[in-house]
Amino acid sequence: DAGGVESLDYEVIENYAYREEQAQRGKLYMYYSVGVKWFFALLIGIGTGLAAVFINISVENFAGWKYSLTFKIIQSSYFAGFLVYILFNLALVLSSVYIITNFAPAAAGSGIPEIKGYLNGIDTRGILLFRTLIGKIFGSIGSVGGGLALGKEGPLVHTGACIASLLGQGGSTKYHLSSRWLQVFNSERDRRDLVTCGCAAGVAAAFRAPVGGVLFALEEVTSWWRSQLMWRVFFTSAIVAVVVRTAMGWCKSGKCGHFGSGGFIIWDISDGQEDYSFEELLPMAVIGVIGGLLGALFNQLTIYITNWRRNYLHKKGNRVKIIEVCLVSVITSIISFGLPLFRTCTPCPEADPNSGIECPRAPGMYGNYVNFYCGSKKEYNDLATIFFNTQDDAIRNLFSAKTIHEYSAQSLLTFLVMFYALAVVTFGTAVPAGQFVPGIMIGSTYGRLVGMFVVSFYKRLNIEEGTYALLGAASFLGGSMRMTVSLCVIMVEITNNLKLLPLIMLVLLISKAVGDAFNEGLYEEQARLRGIPLLESRPKYQMRSMSAKDACGNQKVVYLPRVAKVADVVSILRSNNHNGFPVIDHARSGETLVIGLMLRSHLLVLLQSKVDFQHSPLPSDLRGSSPPIRHNLSEFVKPISSKGLTIDDIYLTPDDFEMYIDLAPFVNPSPYVVPEDMSLSKVYNLFRQLGLRHIFVVPRASRVLGIITRKDLLIED
Amino acid sequence: DAGGVESLDYEVIENYAYREEQAQRGKLYMYYSVGVKWFFALLIGIGTGLAAVFINISVENFAGWKYSLTFKIIQSSYFAGFLVYILFNLALVLSSVYIITNFAPAAAGSGIPEIKGYLNGIDTRGILLFRTLIGKIFGSIGSVGGGLALGKEGPLVHTGACIASLLGQGGSTKYHLSSRWLQVFNSERDRRDLVTCGCAAGVAAAFRAPVGGVLFALEEVTSWWRSQLMWRVFFTSAIVAVVVRTAMGWCKSGKCGHFGSGGFIIWDISDGQEDYSFEELLPMAVIGVIGGLLGALFNQLTIYITNWRRNYLHKKGNRVKIIEVCLVSVITSIISFGLPLFRTCTPCPEADPNSGIECPRAPGMYGNYVNFYCGSKKEYNDLATIFFNTQDDAIRNLFSAKTIHEYSAQSLLTFLVMFYALAVVTFGTAVPAGQFVPGIMIGSTYGRLVGMFVVSFYKRLNIEEGTYALLGAASFLGGSMRMTVSLCVIMVEITNNLKLLPLIMLVLLISKAVGDAFNEGLYEEQARLRGIPLLESRPKYQMRSMSAKDACGNQKVVYLPRVAKVADVVSILRSNNHNGFPVIDHARSGETLVIGLMLRSHLLVLLQSKVDFQHSPLPSDLRGSSPPIRHNLSEFVKPISSKGLTIDDIYLTPDDFEMYIDLAPFVNPSPYVVPEDMSLSKVYNLFRQLGLRHIFVVPRASRVLGIITRKDLLIED
Numbered sequence A, B: 001d002a003g004g005v006e007s008l009d010y011e012v013i014e015n016y017a018y019r020e021e022q023a024q025r026g027k028l029y030m031y032y033s034v035g036v037k038w039f040f041a042l043l044i045g046i047g048t049g050l051a052a053v054f055i056n057i058s059v060e061n062f063a064g065w066k067y068s069l070t071f072k073i074i075q076s077s078y079f080a081g082f083l084v085y086i087l088f089n090l091a092l093v094l095s096s097v098y099i100i101t102n103f104a105p106a107a108a109g110s111g112i113p114e115i116k117g118y119l120n121g122i123d124t125r126g127i128l129l130f131r132t133l134i135g136k137i138f139g140s141i142g143s144v145g146g147g148l149a150l151g152k153e154g155p156l157v158h159t160g161a162c163i164a165s166l167l168g169q170g171g172s173t174k175y176h177l178s179s180r181w182l183q184v185f186n187s188e189r190d191r192r193d194l195v196t197c198g199c200a201a202g203v204a205a206a207f208r209a210p211v212g213g214v215l216f217a218l219e220e221v222t223s224w225w226r227s228q229l230m231w232r233v234f235f236t237s238a239i240v241a242v243v244v245r246t247a248m249g250w251c252k253s254g255k256c257g258h259f260g261s262g263g264f265i266i267w268d269i270s271d272g273q274e275d276y277s278f279e280e281l282l283p284m285a286v287i288g289v290i291g292g293l294l295g296a297l298f299n300q301l302t303i304y305i306t307n308w309r310r311n312y313l314h315k316k317g318n319r320v321k322i323i324e325v326c327l328v329s330v331i332t333s334i335i336s337f338g339l340p341l342f343r344t345c346t347p348c349p350e351a352d353p354n355s356g357i358e359c360p361r362a363p364g365m366y367g368n369y370v371n372f373y374c375g376s377k378k379e380y381n382d383l384a385t386i387f388f389n390t391q392d393d394a395i396r397n398l399f400s401a402k403t404i405h406e407y408s409a410q411s412l413l414t415f416l417v418m419f420y421a422l423a424v425v426t427f428g429t430a431v432p433a434g435q436f437v438p439g440i441m442i443g444s445t446y447g448r449l450v451g452m453f454v455v456s457f458y459k460r461l462n463i464e465e466g467t468y469a470l471l472g473a474a475s476f477l478g479g480s481m482r483m484t485v486s487l488c489v490i491m492v493e494i495t496n497n498l499k500l501l502p503l504i505m506l507v508l509l510i511s512k513a514v515g516d517a518f519n520e521g522l523y524e525e526q527a528r529l530r531g532i533p534l535l536e537s538r539p540k541y542q543m544r545s546m547s548a549k550d551a552c553g554n555q556k557v558v559y560l561p562r563v564a565k566v567a568d569v570v571s572i573l574r575s576n577n578h579n580g581f582p583v584i585d586h587a588r589s590g591e592t593l594v595i596g597l598m599l600r601s602h603l604l605v606l607l608q609s610k611v612d613f614q615h616s617p618l619p620s621d622l623r624g625s626s627p628p629i630r631h632n633l634s635e636f637v638k639p640i641s642s643k644g645l646t647i648d649d650i651y652l653t654p655d656d657f658e659m660y661i662d663l664a665p666f667v668n669p670s671p672y673v674v675p676e677d678m679s680l681s682k683v684y685n686l687f688r689q690l691g692l693r694h695i696f697v698v699p700r701a702s703r704v705l706g707i708i709t710r711k712d713l714l715i716e717d
């Protein structure tokens, strides 16, 4: 299989062992497991919140040191400052790419496509390991602190998912951190729920948007959703919000270095435009169209570049990856330092004592109106204000209300073009990288540009360029990621302004529609490039006219007999790489009967442990009482994101080969079956909505033993 | 079947006729139908928004006239005012109950349990008709305007659902308002999606909470959710928000009579408490516990009363229902007017010119600090402020910040007890009635009470009684309705204050947990009382140890042959009231084969139209070419919420009885099947998650024709 991608088994395998275990457990166990689930939700919330705070504090401090050092040096020499700036960035980025290439390769990129795949039923190797978590956290500190054109939001989602998954399997098995007590989640299904919580927690932490986090998990990453899960997911997000809030309160007193001044994306534009007139809807629609076009273009360009990297550049090994990232870092530093040098500065506007905005800001501090390479002390460099600044500050400055005419169209255009190019080039390099913040930067730039035109065209006072910047940001994200409700809610939560909701929706409706005309969303495209075969929620159009039999083609089904000779089992396992086999038995009448489905992974466990081998070729129930269960259910659970056993890991003696094994206690006795002429779209719905891995296509039944209707399912406790 | 409750068929019946129709339709039709869906979403949004505005304007105007008249009269005589007040209320309530009893019986109550049932797959008779819509709108104007202890929010959800459903079937069939052009939604599935949009629109209109509306639909009412639906539902809610906002802007200029001053629940408590200390968590938890207890008690009391009404009182006919409502109205009027008379008034607090709160308010106006039966002009009656007032004003006054010590504990307690009793008694009378507003009133009263104790206990300045009132409201709704995420979001949206989210969550977690220890949520309990058999999202615990065969018991399956004699069909249909029958045919080898499922409703259509009757007992395909389709698919669609055809509606001549009918083109050729020993919990999941009506239990297969895995479903366009 390509790239270590394998399906997950979300179905509960109700074999003999499982039924035994279920029978032993009482109602009390159910309460216990519910309690543990909530406790885990709490832990995921706390863990993700702390990880977010840690990343933010680190990034802000590195960026703070960098800018304050550079600003100090450029007071005497711009060239020395330039060098220091480049080297500082390079060092941070180098540390990040080093961690990724040598320690946690699965932590590169945003991780959202892989998590989306996981929740759709595909396990990508290495994606949820402990080392990936560590790599993600430290890698994104380096890459974001190093000033690359990428964000820390996507990685936080991945971080949350890793934390959740590690908790779900009771710690890291490899680093012996696991605890048996915590291994209550034996089924993939429970783990899936935890990972969903983790994703929501990640978004909630990244944007401090608990409701947005829940909706993001619901709309964008999960493929299955149960309404009971919702409350738990929401709880997790709220815990994140509380943790982050508490940490920020603690940092306010200055204990966290440069952190106090920002780091989290939260722009309170309650000062913004309260009302809008109907003429404004046209420029807003234009923003939507631009967003759709630029977003789709972004997706398309990144597809080309990713393809090229995958097939050519990254094949050459880690050294090339490192060099590539360093090159991108140097180019980014040069552009962001160099371009503002060519801008002539603008005199500061009349100071408005109420606004609290200083112009120019004090050197080495955060804020608006950066004085950079200016002749006079009372001037500011508008390009440096957005380019030579941390991303969060740049966004805040772009969104800022009450600062009409701060930027020149020329600066905004320059920034837009350069940053767009940088974002495209940076995407797909071997560092953790989110696309939210670059998207917001790009979008708010052209949004503000449109806003400037609107202000000068309509010549009315209540139009705020900052509001247009916000709409621009929404439109680019909509055009690239094609998220809808969750993006709306996240935007509302980060700006803390419910009144803009209809406008954001309008813009998103347009940008998504425009983008959809060209290609799929960023995450879907990237998942496809990575060989993650996502199943969409709807069947394809042509499936309506296909039958289940058509989908199987004329495949020759590989069966297993109920009592199989070990040698035969091994040769069957070696001869193909199917992951599930129907097991057949002979009824007394001599007729064959399908008694269930045997998974390859379970077979391998049986072969490895050898305890079920028997000398006789007769089934065990014919030889007496019910078979003893010699296995713990958890032996059959494959650790997440790892390769698991293969047939080559198993060593059998010649004696073993002559033994038999009775599969009946281990098969899944009731896999889902469909009649051969069921239309494929119905089969698809069954497969997708129940999260299956195998469906048996069987001939039409000859009789109906009973009909189940609603009445039959209304069983009282 | 009890009370006209019948299952819906959300499955697509892929019979011959359907396949033919699908084949004729091109890709273009798909775009057309997507376009129509969005257009309908728009219409639903506009319709529900306008309905909400209409109801609000009417209620506010009636209430405004009532109070201004009463206040004018009591300047001279309290007794005359009392009489006018009672009569005014009685007239409004009488009009409401008259409409309900004589014209639209299905419009009584809140409607949410029925809609929940509809979306779970059960059609309650009359629930989505045009007359119900009309009855609901005018009935709730009467009952809310008449001052009963009920709200207009639940009815608005029902209104939205009715509008959606009527659009979905292209108008009202009975009143000849339907248009063929709009009848694109032939399947129950599409209608279900529309009704989901309608519910969200209703909540969005009731609380001006678009996000809350989406989450309410998702969490509380629907049983199936597709992620594509989310964006459409959200769009609908946002349209509602825009419509309501526009209408309110238009009303601000005074064009809507008394409306300008309120009507929508939206309390901006951004003045409220910004921060909370850890000691406050204890009283907040106490509020949660009280909410859980009182909410569960409310549910339990309403169960008893509803049972009594159902089995005894309402059996006596409409006149008793009318008398009952009138009695409740008079009692409500007497209590709300009479009790404040016994309160001694309180001197007005020192006026704070910045707050904009007048004390006492100008007579006949809306606002806080009502001067009622006071000795001096500079006093207010705190009980009248909450009792002798419109509900919206009362809530606003309870939530009001910066008015510490406005209420005495005695007044709040009196109000709590009396209003709780009134709400319990009013619930279940024959008028449209929502439980949100009464719940908020009850909850905010004890919330404020707890807040008062906290203020006097901790003696710190930044504690706001209004914030506690809000938490109380959340706790009561949580304890009674057991909603979680949606309630949180609605609360945040109506108060426009994101900072309270964690507190609201804490309170809801506790109140829901406490309530769950006693009984189920209000809507589930009411659905059960009304005989709506909801399928929960999880299988019952004991289903794990049952098999599909166990659920069928030893039922004798009633089959139909492929070519059946009309007389036989009629006698089969008369002999039982099953709604689906397996159809069997004989293969050439003489073996029997199940060729599909025939629905009773489809059979009845065939019997009525008679065009498919044939003289020969041979199947049509044996006699030549493929059968012509003589039916339009829409003939088979049952109109929503109506009884549909029964066997008694069909008149057949003796000649007809001798004819034959070939069922093959009309059967559903691939109903879902499960092997007999599949555990019932798996069957349940299949049934519930795919929204089925019938499942065939069949013997184990003798062979597997193919295995479908993810790879087989990845078909490229």
Ligand SMILES: Nc1ncnc2c1ncn2[C@@H]1O[C@H](COP(=O)(O)OP(=O)(O)OP(=O)(O)O)[C@@H](O)[C@H]1O
Residues within 6 Å of the ligand: A005, A006, A007, A008, A552, A555, A556, A557, A558, A559, A577, A578, A579, A580, A581, A582, A693, B707, B708, B709, B710, B711, B712
């Ligand atoms: N026991 C079997 N006998 C014959 N064909 C099989 C059998 N199992 C699977 N197949 C077919 O072989 C192909 C690949 O099967 P495989 O089991 O690798 O599934 P997959 O889609 O790759 O998912 P997974 O991630 O589980 O491997 C599919 O077309 C499937 O229909």
Ligand SMILES: Nc1ncnc2c1ncn2[C@@H]1O[C@H](COP(=O)(O)OP(=O)(O)OP(=O)(O)O)[C@@H](O)[C@H]1O
Residues within 6 Å of the ligand: A707, A708, A709, A710, A711, A712, B005, B006, B007, B008, B552, B555, B556, B557, B558, B559, B577, B578, B579, B580, B581, B582, B693
């Ligand atoms: N064709 C049939 N032959 C025998 N038993 C049947 C048949 N169809 C249904 N039953 C059984 O009869 C009982 C009632 O069936 P019915 O068709 O009325 O379903 P229901 O649960 O009431 O739902 P609906 O709302 O569709 O009527 C159920 O226990 C069901 O298993």
Ligand SMILES: [Mg+2]
Residues within 6 Å of the ligand: A001, A577, A578, A579
């Ligand atoms: Mg495979």
Ligand SMILES: [Mg+2]
Residues within 6 Å of the ligand: B001, B577, B579
């Ligand atoms: Mg029935």
